[in-house]
Amino acid sequence: MSTVKVKRSDLKPGEVLCSYCTARCCRYFALPIETPENWEDFDHMRWYIMHGHCAIFVDEDSWFLMVYGDCKYLLPDHRCGNYEDRPKICRSYTTDDCEYDNDGTYDRLFETPEQIWEYAHAVLPPRKKKQKKSQESVHSQKLPVVHV
Ligand code: SF4
C-alpha cells in the first residue's frame, strides 16, 4: 500500500513532485554487482550485509548493492543544498520513474545475512567441507577488499 499523501495524478500544472517528497532518492545509493554463482559469491554478499546500513536487491535479473545513507548536502527541508554543483547522476534523474510512490518492492530483496545464506542454500549445490584455517593464517590476510 502506498504511503504517499499526494498522488502523481493529483499534481496541478506547474507543481513539482519533489515538493511533496522526503527526498527518498537522496538517502541511498546502489551499485550493480556481479550475479552470484557460487558459495564464495554469496559469502561475500553475506559479509556486505553484516556491516549494516545496506541491502541487496535484484531487479530484472540484475543484482545491486544498496547502501543507505543521506547525502551530506541534503537539507532538513528535503531540498538539495548543493543544487548548482550536484553530480551528473542527480541532474539526470527525473521523477518519471522514481521511487516517490514505490514502496521498496523488488524482484528479490535481502536485508539480513541469514536471508542471503538461506537463498544460497536453496539455489546452490551443497558446499564442500573446507579444512579449518589456523588463527595465524586468518590474521595474516590482507585488507578485506572484494575484487569485483
Ligand atoms: S525524484 Fe522522486 S524520489 Fe527523488 S525527491 Fe523527487 S519525487 Fe522524491
Ligand code: SF4
Ligand atoms: S547532491 Fe543534492 S540531489 Fe544529489 S543526492 Fe545530494 S542532496 Fe540529493
